[in-house]
Amino acid sequence: MNSTIETILSHRSVRKFTNQALTKEQIDTIVHSAQMAATSNYIQAYSIIGVNDRNKKSKLAQLSGNQAYVLESGHFFVFCADLHRHQLVAEMEESVITESIESSEKFIVAVVDTALAAQNATIAAESMGLGICYIGGIRNEIEGVSELLELPEYVIPLFGLTVGYPDEETSIKPRLPKEAVYHEDAYQSDLAMTEQLDQYDEVVSNYYYERTNGKRAERWTEQMSNMLSNPTRMNIKSFLEKKGFAKR
Amino acid sequence: MNSTIETILSHRSVRKFTNQALTKEQIDTIVHSAQMAATSNYIQAYSIIGVNDRNKKSKLAQLSGNQAYVLESGHFFVFCADLHRHQLVAEMEESVITESIESSEKFIVAVVDTALAAQNATIAAESMGLGICYIGGIRNEIEGVSELLELPEYVIPLFGLTVGYPDEETSIKPRLPKEAVYHEDAYQSDLAMTEQLDQYDEVVSNYYYERTNGKRAERWTEQMSNMLSNPTRMNIKSFLEKKGFAKR
Numbered sequence: 468m469n470s471t472i473e474t475i476l477s478h479r480s481v482r483k484f485t486n487q488a489l490t491k492e493q494i495d496t497i498v499h500s501a502q503m504a505a506t507s508n509y510i511q512a513y514s515i516i517g518v519n520d521r522n523k524k525s526k527l528a529q530l531s532g533n534q535a536y537v538l539e540s541g542h543f544f545v546f547c548a549d550l551h552r553h554q555l556v557a558e559m560e561e562s563v564i565t566e567s568i569e570s571s572e573k574f575i576v577a578v579v580d581t582a583l584a585a586q587n588a589t590i591a592a593e594s595m596g597l598g599i600c601y602i603g604g605i606r607n608e609i610e611g612v613s614e615l616l617e618l619p620e621y622v623i624p625l626f627g628l629t630v631g632y633p634d635e636e637t638s639i640k641p642r643l644p645k646e647a648v649y650h651e652d653a654y655q656s657d658l659a660m661t662e663q664l665d666q667y668d669e670v671v672s673n674y675y676y677e678r679t680n681g682k683r684a685e686r687w688t689e690q691m692s693n694m695l696s697n698p699t700r701m702n703i704k705s706f707l708e709k710k711g712f713a714k715r
Numbered sequence: 716m717n718s719t720i721e722t723i724l725s726h727r728s729v730r731k732f733t734n735q736a737l738t739k740e741q742i743d744t745i746v747h748s749a750q751m752a753a754t755s756n757y758i759q760a761y762s763i764i765g766v767n768d769r770n771k772k773s774k775l776a777q778l779s780g781n782q783a784y785v786l787e788s789g790h791f792f793v794f795c796a797d798l799h800r801h802q803l804v805a806e807m808e809e810s811v812i813t814e815s816i817e818s819s820e821k822f823i824v825a826v827v828d829t830a831l832a833a834q835n836a837t838i839a840a841e842s843m844g845l846g847i848c849y850i851g852g853i854r855n856e857i858e859g860v861s862e863l864l865e866l867p868e869y870v871i872p873l874f875g876l877t878v879g880y881p882d883e884e885t886s887i888k889p890r891l892p893k894e895a896v897y898h899e900d901a902y903q904s905d906l907a908m909t910e911q912l913d914q915y916d917e918v919v920s921n922y923y924y925e926r927t928n929g930k931r932a933e934r935w936t937e938q939m940s941n942m943l944s945n946p947t948r949m950n951i952k953s954f955l956e957k958k959g960f961a962k963r
Contacts, residue, residue, distance in 0.1 A: 468744075471719040471842035475748045475835050496716075498897045500723045502890040504834060505849050508942060509935070511891050520900045552895070553939055555908055560940035571955060572854065572948035575826060579873065582830030583837075586752060587723050590838055594719035601753050606820065617901040625827065642750040643759050647800070649746045652768045653865040660803055687757070691801055692808035694756055700820035704963055707819060713961065715952055 474594045479639050481598025482536045484631030489541040493595065497544075497630065500591035501584040512573075513581035514549040515588075516616050516624075517542065523615060530611050531604035531627065541597065541631030545605060545612070546585045548577035548712070551621040566715070568621060574713040581625050592630045602627030609706050621711045638678060641670050643687075664688055722842045727887050729846025730784045732879030737789040741843065745792075745878065748839035749832040760821075761829035762797040763836075764864050764872075765790065771863060778859050779852035779875065789845065789879030793853065793860070794833045796825035796960070799869040814963070816869060822961040829873050840878045850875030857954050869959045886926060889918050891935075912936055 468476075489497075498515060506512070518524050527545075528537035537543055550568040557564045567573060589599050605612045605627045612624045642648075646655075647663040668686035675683040707713050716724075737745075746763060754760070766772050775793075776785035785791055798816040805812045815821060837847050853860045853875045860872045890896075894903075895911040916934035923931040955961050 469718070469842050471722055472744060472748060472839050474719055475839055476751050478751050478753065480753060495893070496720060498893055500720060502893070502896060503724050503726050503887075505726065505728060505837070505847075507849070507851050509888065509938065510942075511896070514896055514898060514902065516898045516900070516902065518900060523900055551902075552891075552908060552912070553943055555905055555912065556936045556939045557943070559909065559912065559936050562940040562944045564940070564943035566949075567943040567946040570946060570949055571952035571961070573943075575854070575873065575951065576851070578823060578826045579830045582827045583834045586831045586834035587838070589753070589831075590835070591720050591723055594717050599753075601755070603755050603824070606823070616898075619902060619905075622902060625823065639751075640757065643800075645743070645746055645750070648750060648759070648762055650762060650764045650864075652764070652766060652771055654762065654764065654799075654867060654870060657803055657867075660800060661807065664800070664803065664807065688804045688807050690757065691804045692810040692812070694758075695801055695805070695812035695815045695821075696810045698815040698818060701814075701818055701963065703823065704819035704961070713819070713952070715949065 471594070474590060477639065478593065479637045480600045481633045481635065481637060482600055483635040484536060484540040484598065484629070485634045486539060487541060487632050489630060494542060497588045497591050501588040504583040504587040506580050507576045510576060510580065512548060512550055512577035513584050514547045514622060516545040516547065518545065526615055527605065527612065527627070530608040531602055532607050534602065534604055536600060536629050537602060537627065540629040544588065544628045544630065545616060545624050546581050546626055546628060547618060547622050547624050548581050549622045550577055551619045554621055569711050569714040571713045571715070578625065585626070585628060588628060597630050598633035600629045602629060606700050606703065609703065623707065623710050623712060641674050643667055719842070722838060725887065726841065727885040728848045729881045729883065729885060730848055731883040732784060732788040732846065732877070733882045734787060735789060735880050737878060742790055745836045745839050749836040752831040752835040754828050755824045758824060758828065760796060760798055760825035761832055762795045762870060764793040764795065766793065774863055775853065775860065775875070778856040779850055780855050782850065782852055784848060784877050785850060785875065788877040792836065792876040792878065793864060793872050794829050794874055794876060795866060795870050795872050796829050797870045798825055799867045802869055817959050817962040819961045819963065826873065833876060836876060845878050846881035848877045850877060854948050854951065857951065871955065871958050871960060889922050891915055
């Protein structure tokens with residue numbers, strides 16, 4: 468196993484950091500790494516906002532559900548799907564691209580481009596000994612985050628990424644059995660999947676039990692069922708459309 | 716610079732492969748790496764279909780716009796956003812999750828989860844000396860691909876990934892200037908962005924000119940304008956809704 472794969476397989480989310488800030492050089496390397504991810508037809512449909520301003524960071528932590536590790540980390544990045552740049556391109560080239568950039572197809576393109584870039588940033592950071600945590604919580608108050616960062620039309624904040632020096636030991640969470648995720652030639656049967664989920668439930672339950680000295684032991688299906696029974700962020704669709712995304 | 720960052724910064728798409736197949740061990744490492752990516756609230760909302768069947772691979776190459784390198788590669792993966800597994804969870808736990816999994820929020824979660832996993836697969840493969848190319852072309856005939864792979868409700872094919880031993884030398888494409896992608900504290904002005912795009916146009920034009928001995932010299936804004944003036948895959952929205960995604 469090479470060191471890159473070792474880095475990838477050692478991933479765990481870090482939610483407690485020392486207060487050591489990232490250097491400009493580290494930030495540059497992380498952004499450069501993000502930019503080198505593959506991009507659909509060279510479109511590069513994302514932007515990254517680096518938040519230095521302490522007041523803004525504090526406000527973002529609050530908008531994300533009072534997650535202290537947004538404020539106390541080495542650096543905080545907000546990854547945005549971005550087709551605004553292309554709107555400027557259309558002005559420069561005197562072309563009309565509205566139908567295209569407002570399509571669900573281009574929304575997928577922008578979200579995928581953004582996530583590929585973010586995962587490159589993550590792996591680069593982790594290879595330097597830093598820890599990370601993705602912050603989907605910025606979608607709790609997506610409109611407020613968008614205003615705070617002055618995002619124009621055709622730009623939406625997708626998720627945050629806190630990066631810094633880990634100040635806690637965390638463990639690797641067991642993933643679904645390979646067979647439940649990787650199918651050969653066709654999607655597998657519900658019967659096979661259900662059996663795999665039963666086995667996985669035992670693994671996850673044991674994981675929590677051991678980690679919490681018996682205080683928690685919930686199964687994965689139980690956790691998912693509880694989470695998904697409670698719909699959240701139901702305003703996203705109207706926000707997307709307001710910003711020009713996935714309208715058709 | 717460590718070897719992981721070297722791998723990340725050396726990325727280029729590979730569209731011509733030797734006919735050497737990946738070993739089972741290589742495929743396992745790639746899938747394991749994909750699975751270790753971060754996942755929103757532990758949801759793991761994706762599936763990967765590995766296509767071995769030669770007839771299916773040939774049909775997929777055709778559905779993707781006759782891209783020979785789908786057929787002639789070491790292995791072909793199709794990455795799918797997947798909330799079907801969670802529908803099974805709801806049956807097992809006797810809960811109702813329809814409103815949640817049909818939301819635009821959970822569509823974003825599933826697309827981001829899938830792309831993070833895919834980029835881990837990419838970096839793992841590239842670190843082993845393999846080359847890759849993302850195949851967005853599978854969305855040309857998304858319904859046909861979905862039927863071919865027998866994808867149930869709440870599963871959609873997002874993109875393919877060809878992986879194999881490179882049989883061509885390709886060059887690294889210049890990305891947008893860092894300043895056009897990385898903003899500090901707030902999204903930058905249109906004026907600044909337009910100036911950066913002007914500079915970038917020159918870089919891209921020179922890149923094509925040199926690579927093609929003067930046969931091509933298009934600017935990036937020109938290329939984007941041409942591509943986006945022509946809306947494509949306008950059936951994606953109705954396909955998503957039919958499959959249960961982003962309905963509300």
